[in-house]
Amino acid sequence: VAALLDRRLIFVTGKGGVGKSTVAIALGLLAARSGRRTIVAELARQERVRNSFAAGGDTFEEVEVADGLFTISIDPESAMEEYLRVKTGRIGQALGSSRLFQAFAMATPGMRELLSMGKVWELAQSARRTSGADPYDVVIVDSPAAGHGIGLLRTPRTFADIARVGPVAATAQRIAASIDDRSFTAVLAVATAEEMPVNETLWLSEALAGDGLALDAVIVNALYLERFSAADGTRLARARRGTGVSSPANAALGAALSLRARAAAQREQLNRLAEGLGAAPLQLPYLFAETFGHDELHALADALDAELGR
C-alpha cells in the first residue's frame, strides 16, 4: 500500500454518500504535496474538485486548482470529439460534429464508458496524445459507485473482446492491459462504517477478484472518535438522570451518549468489514466541521498520509 501513489492510475470508488469525492481530492492533495504532478478526474457533471477550490474553467479542460494539483471533468461527448480529432483528423472532426453520429455512437451500450476510460487512460500516459499536454505522475479517478464502477473497469476488456478490427479494438486492448497491470493501476474503495457501504465494499472486493483484479486499499471514512468507553457510558447515563431535563448539561450528556452509541455501531461494522476483507482497512476520522474547506481537506490528506505509511 505504501506504493499506492507510485501507480499512475488510481480509481477511487464507493457507494454514494460515503465521501468518495472528498477522499479522492484529499488523496490528490497528498500526491501533489509529495511533488507528484497530479490530476483528479471526475466522470459525472459534479465538478466537486473545482468547487472545492473555487476554480473556474471549461469542464473538459485540465485546470490547476492547487500547487501541482489539476482537475478535469470528463464527459463522453467531449472525449469522443477529442478522440476523433486526434485519431482521424478532418474526417473525424466532421464526424464528431455530426449530431446524428453522436446520437448513434452514444446509444451504443458501453460506448460512453469506453470513451471516458479512453480519456482517463490518455491522461495517464507518459507521452500524451493531446498535443502540448504535459504528462502526469498520478491520475486519480473519482469513479462511479461500485456497480457502475466495476462496469467501467470492465468496459475496455469487453470492447477488446467484441471489436473485431480497427483502432478501437487495439486501443481497448491497450487500456485493458494497463488496467490489469497492478504496477500501473490501483483500485481503491471508500466506505463508511454502515451496513450498506460495508456490504457494497465486500461485494466489490469479490466482484473484482472474479475479474482478476483486486482492491488495493479500502478506506473507511468518517469514523467517530471513541471518546467514551463502556464504563463511561454507564456513568454518563447515570449522570444524565441527575440533571434537569431542559438543561445544557442534560443535552450535553445526551450528545455524548449518542456519540458513544454511534461509535459502537460503527465499530461493529468496521469489524465486519475487516473480517470480510481479511485485512484491516485504512481509517479516516469524521470531521466535525461547520464548513468543509481547505483546512479540512489538508487534515484528511494528513490522516491519509499517516494511514498509508502505517
Added chain:
Amino acid sequence: MSVADLLEGRRVCICGGAGGVGKTTTSAAIALGMAARGARVAVVTIDPAQRLANALGLRELDNEPRRVDPDRLGDDFAGELWAMMLDPKRTFDELIDRVAADPQRAAEIKANRVYRELSTAVSGSQEFTAVAKLYDLARDGNFDLLVLDTPPSRNALDFLEAPGRLTSFLEGSAIRTLIRPHGLGLGVRVLGRGASPLLGALRRVTGIDLLGDLSTFFGLLGDMTDDFSARAAAVQQMLRDPTTAFLLVTSAATPAVDEAIWFRRTLQEGGLPFAGAIVNRVHHDRFGDAEPDDVAAELAAELPEALARRVAATFEDYHRLARRDHRNLARLAAEIGDGDDDRVIQVPQLDGDVHDVAGLERVRAFLFASEEERERLIAEIVA
C-alpha cells in the same frame, strides 16, 4: 405538515435523492405510515439493506409485490403494506414478453447481443425498469398508493435522465434515420443513402459491426418500437400527473443539500409535481449558545473532570453540525420558495441504522407527526 398532508390525493410517490441519504428507509417508513392510516400501499425498492429486507419479509427478488405479514406490524394497523424488490433484468424480459408478437420473437430478442448488453447494463437499466414497473403497477390499479425508492445512483438526476436515454434508443429514432428497412423482414441491411458513409466511418473507427448487430436488433423489434414510444409517452404522462408526487429525500449535509436543490430545479424545469422534501439526520440546535466551559463546570459535580471535559467537547462538536444543518435547511427552504418551509419535514439524527419494523416506526413517527408533535419528539431526542 406531515407526509400524510403532502401525499393527500396522490397515488404515486417517487422518493428521489442522492445516494446515502436514507432513501430506502424513508420510502419504507412512508409506505408503513400511509398503510397504517388505512391505505393499501406497495413500496418498490432496489437492493435494500439485508436486515431491512428481512424486517419486511422480503427474502428474494421475485419482482411482484408481497404483502408484509400483518403480525410484524402493529395491532392498530388499518391498511395493508406490500413490498417488492425490483429485478431489473427480469422486468426488462417481462416487458419484451408482453410487447413481442409471439414467444419465438421474444426469445430471439432476449438472445440478441445488443439486448443482453442493454438489459444488464447497470447504468440506465435500473432506472428504466423501475419506472416501467411503477407504470405497470399504477395501471393495474391494485394499490391506493405506490411508493418508489429510486435506484441508488451518483446523483438524483440519473433517475430522470437514464430512462429517456434508453427509451430513445429503443424507439430507434436516431437509428431509424440510418437504417431504413424495406419490407418487414428480419435482419434488413438496407441503408438510407446518407447513412452509409457515416456508419462505414463508425465501423472503421470502432471496429465493431454496429450496423450488423443493431440492424438485427431493430429488425427483431420491428413494430415493437412503436409500442415503446407509446409506453414512454404514457409513462411521461404518469410522472407529470397531478396524482403523482415527487418527494425529495436528503440529509442535512452540504453536498446532499446541494444535490437536492439541483434536483428540485430540474423537477421544476421538467414540470414534474414536487410535493416536498424530507431531510434526514438533522442535528437540532438547543442550548447552542451554552459555553463549553460552563457546561463542563455544570457537569463537574456529577463526573470526573476529564470526562466532563470530553462531554463538553462532544457537545461543541454537535453544535458545529447543528449550525451547519441549520444553514443548509435555510438554503433548502429558500429554494422551495415563498418562505414556505412547511413542505420540508425534518427527521433528527438517530443513533444507529434503521433495520427493523421498530426502527421504521420511529422514523414514521417523525414523518407523520403534526408540527407540535414533531417539536415534542425532537425535544425528547435532543434534550
